[in-house]
Amino acid sequence: MLVSAKEMLNKAKEGHYAVGQFNINNLEWTKAILLTAQECNSPVILGVSEGAGKYMCGYNTIVGMVNGMIDTLGITVPVALHLDHGSYEGALKCIEAGFSSVMFDGSHYPIAENIEKTTELVKLTGEKGISLEAEVGAIGGEEDGVIGAGECADPNECKMIADLGVTMLAAGIGNIHGKYPANWAGLSFETLEAVSEKVGKMPLVLHGGTGIPADQIKKAISLGVSKINVNTECQLAFAEATRKYIEAGKDLEGKGFDPRKLLAPGFEAIKATVKEKMELFGSVGMA
Ligand SMILES: [Zn+2]
Numbered sequence: 159m160l161v162s163a164k165e166m167l168n169k170a171k172e173g174h175y176a177v178g179q180f181n182i183n184n185l186e187w188t189k190a191i192l193l194t195a196q197e198c199n200s201p202v203i204l205g206v207s208e209g210a211g212k213y214m215c216g217y218n219t220i221v222g223m224v225n226g227m228i229d230t231l232g233i234t235v236p237v238a239l240h241l242d243h244g245s246y247e248g249a250l251k252c253i254e255a256g257f258s259s260v261m262f263d264g265s266h267y268p269i270a271e272n273i274e275k276t277t278e279l280v281k282l283t284g285e286k287g288i289s290l291e292a293e294v295g296a297i298g299g300e301e302d303g304v305i306g307a308g309e310c311a312d313p314n315e316c317k318m319i320a321d322l323g324v325t326m327l328a329a330g331i332g333n334i335h336g337k338y339p340a341n342w343a344g345l346s347f348e349t350l351e352a353v354s355e356k357v358g359k360m361p362l363v364l365h366g367g368t369g370i371p372a373d374q375i376k377k378a379i380s381l382g383v384s385k386i387n388v389n390t391e392c393q394l395a396f397a398e399a400t401r402k403y404i405e406a407g408k409d410l411e412g413k414g415f416d417p418r419k420l421l422a423p424g425f426e427a428i429k430a431t432v433k434e435k436m437e438l439f440g441s442v443g444m445a
Pocket of ligand 1: 297335365366
């Protein structure tokens with residue numbers, strides 16, 4: 159059964175570790191992440207962007223697939239199914255479809271409008287026991303077409319949004335989506351400390367987890383980050399393993415073209431990446 163992300167994140171904040179959000183793209187992705195979470199006895203959040211939602215034939219299809227897998231694979235660790243960077247309309251659709259968690263990304267609206275829309279969603283999700291993530295300060299890189307400048311959030315604005323009653327808060331602290339450029343300045347711990355101080359017990363979310371050095375991840379967790387989003391890293395691992403399989407000509411040997419064989423190395427690569435992240439975030443054994 160899907161659960162809200164609230165309890166797992168509050169536990170993570172108290173226990174000084176973070177729960178990974180791993181974005182899904184298809185059946186193989188979902189199965190690899192769920193099995194790894196179970197093997198690691200770790201809570202997990204499955205992220206779905208609106209683009210990935212369309213790709214997987216809509217939110218109802220996704221809810222059906224994830225619930226079916228949890229049942230068939232015997233997954234007993236806490237699993238939240240979460241809309242990543244949702245629009246207001248997208249969040250409503252996911253709430254309707256049976257997601258257990260949604261993010262409303264109002265960071266590109268003026269703060270007053272972000273507050274107004276977030277307030278409405280606090281009410282709607284609260285009634286259904288669904289967790290809600292809000293964002294302040296756009297996160298750089300590409301968020302399904304929304305380009306941010308990699309800015310740092312204003313701690314006072316963070317407090318205004320946190321006080322509305324959201325479950326968790328994503329604040330820009332110099333992090334970006336996708337691959338980090340060579341001249342990246344690193345995370346702004348100054349901003350993170352200021353935000354942490356303002357929002358108190360509220361779990362903070364770090365987006366763009368791919369390529370942030372391990373020591374910076376650990377420091378961010380120590381300063382109140384309880385959820386870390388990983389997307390690009392699984393994509394890179396999947397692509398590399400699949401390319402190697404084909405470059406080695408294995409699809410031309412015997413029945414190597416069978417999709418269940420062709421996609422197996424990529425599947426295993428996602429599993430290895432997720433396990434590595436769960437170990438780094440400290441969520442292993444915390445289910
Ligand atoms: Zn993000």
